[in-house]
Amino acid sequence: MDANRTLALFERLVEIESPSWHEAEMARACEAELQDLGFTVTFDGSAEQTGSDVGNLIAHRSGNADGAVAFSAHMDTVKPCAGICVMRVEDERGEVLCSGGDTILSADDKAGVTAIFEGIRSMLEAGGPLPDVWVILTTCEEQSLLGSGALKAADVPQGVDCFVLDADGAPGSVVCNAPCHHTMDVAICGKSAHAGVEPEAGVSAIQVAARAIADMQLGRLDGATTANVGVIEGGVATNIVADACSFQAECRSLFPERADEAKRQMTDAVTRACERAGAHADISWTLDYPEVACAEEDAIVRRAKRAIEACGLSFQAVRTGGGADANCLRGLGVNAITLGTGMANFHATTEYIKVQDLLDDARLVEALIAEYAGS
Ligand SMILES: [Zn+2]
Structure with missing residues (x-):
C-alpha cells in the first residue's frame, strides 16, 4: 500500500461530483482505473430501472491462483457534494480528512472505492499469486439501494465471497447481522x-x-x-x-x-x-x-478475521438495523458481508475519516486478496 498514492486517489475521486442518479463521471473514472489494473469492465442495464445516468459497474480480472474474491462499494453520494475540497487536519481525533465544512466529505463511499483500487494495485505490484477478482460498484445506494436492487443474478459472481466496504465502524469491524x-x-x-x-x-x-x-x-x-x-x-x-x-x-x-x-x-x-x-x-x-446472518465460525467471517488480524487490526462482529448493498447481493447469490471503513459522521457536513483508517482499508483489501489467493 502506497500511502501518498492512496491519499491522492481518494482526493481525486472525492472531487468528482456524483450524487445519486448522476454517477456517470465517477463511473468513467472507475472504469479507467480498473482497466489500468487489467480488469474487463462492463456496465449492467440497470440505468433504465434506476433512472441513473449510468448502470452498475461490474469488473472482473482473472487470476493465476485458484481462489476468487469480490469487492463492492457504491459510486453515489448524498448531497451537498458540489465542489468538495478535502482538508487534512490534525486535532484531538488525530490526523483526519474532512471537507471544508460546506459539503459532505463523501468518504461514504469513496473511501471504500479508493481502498479497493489501491489494495488491488499494490497486490499487482507485489507480483505474487492472485485470485480471480471481481469489483462491483453500484449506483443509487443512497436511494434505498436502488442500484444494487436492480442488479441481475446473471451479472454477478455466484457463490463468491464479497466484501462491501461501506459501513461506519473502524476497519476490522464486520457487519455479521443485518435485517x-x-x-x-x-x-x-x-x-x-x-x-x-x-x-x-x-x-x-x-x-x-x-x-x-x-x-x-x-x-x-x-x-x-x-x-x-x-x-x-x-x-x-x-x-x-x-x-x-x-x-x-x-x-x-x-x-x-x-x-x-x-x-x-x-x-x-x-x-x-x-x-x-x-x-x-x-x-x-x-x-x-434478505437478511445477512453470519456466525463467527462461517468461512467468510473466519477468512475476514484472518485478513484483519494479518493487518494488525482487531476483529469486531457488529449488527445493524439497516440494509446495505450486501443484503441485495445476497439475494442474488453472492456471499456478501459489509466491512467498516472508519467513515464517521457520514451524510453530514462534519463527515470525516482518519487518515490511518483509509490506509488500513487499503491494507485490508490487500490482505483479503492474499487470503483468497490460497484457494
Ligand atoms: Zn454508503
Whole structure:
C-alpha cells in the first residue's frame, strides 16, 4: 500500500461530483482505473430501472491462483457534494480528512472505492499469486439501494465471497447481522356514498385503514424486529365516504421467521378490519432484500478475521438495523458481508475519516486478496 498514492486517489475521486442518479463521471473514472489494473469492465442495464445516468459497474480480472474474491462499494453520494475540497487536519481525533465544512466529505463511499483500487494495485505490484477478482460498484445506494436492487443474478459472481466496504465502524469491524426488509402494499376498497345524504350506503376505506393500522404492532417489536406504516393516501372530499385508501408499510428483522410473524400480524389486522366493515383489500408483500446472518465460525467471517488480524487490526462482529448493498447481493447469490471503513459522521457536513483508517482499508483489501489467493 502506497500511502501518498492512496491519499491522492481518494482526493481525486472525492472531487468528482456524483450524487445519486448522476454517477456517470465517477463511473468513467472507475472504469479507467480498473482497466489500468487489467480488469474487463462492463456496465449492467440497470440505468433504465434506476433512472441513473449510468448502470452498475461490474469488473472482473482473472487470476493465476485458484481462489476468487469480490469487492463492492457504491459510486453515489448524498448531497451537498458540489465542489468538495478535502482538508487534512490534525486535532484531538488525530490526523483526519474532512471537507471544508460546506459539503459532505463523501468518504461514504469513496473511501471504500479508493481502498479497493489501491489494495488491488499494490497486490499487482507485489507480483505474487492472485485470485480471480471481481469489483462491483453500484449506483443509487443512497436511494434505498436502488442500484444494487436492480442488479441481475446473471451479472454477478455466484457463490463468491464479497466484501462491501461501506459501513461506519473502524476497519476490522464486520457487519455479521443485518435485517431482511419486506414492503407491504395495501389497497382498501370500500364503497363511496354521499356523506350527508346517505352515509349508511357507504363503506369508508379510510376508516377501515385506520382500524387496521391501529390494530398493528408497530415500532420496535423486539431487539431484532421493527415495523412501520410510512405512507397513506385516500379520499377525495369531506362530503364523500371514501371508497379507496391505500398505504405502504414495512417490516425488518434480523431473523426471517420473526419478520414472517410480523407480516402475518399486519396482514391479519387488515383482513379483520375489512371483514368487520364489509370492505375488500388487495395486500401484497415484497421481499426487498434478505437478511445477512453470519456466525463467527462461517468461512467468510473466519477468512475476514484472518485478513484483519494479518493487518494488525482487531476483529469486531457488529449488527445493524439497516440494509446495505450486501443484503441485495445476497439475494442474488453472492456471499456478501459489509466491512467498516472508519467513515464517521457520514451524510453530514462534519463527515470525516482518519487518515490511518483509509490506509488500513487499503491494507485490508490487500490482505483479503492474499487470503483468497490460497484457494
Ligand atoms: Zn454508503
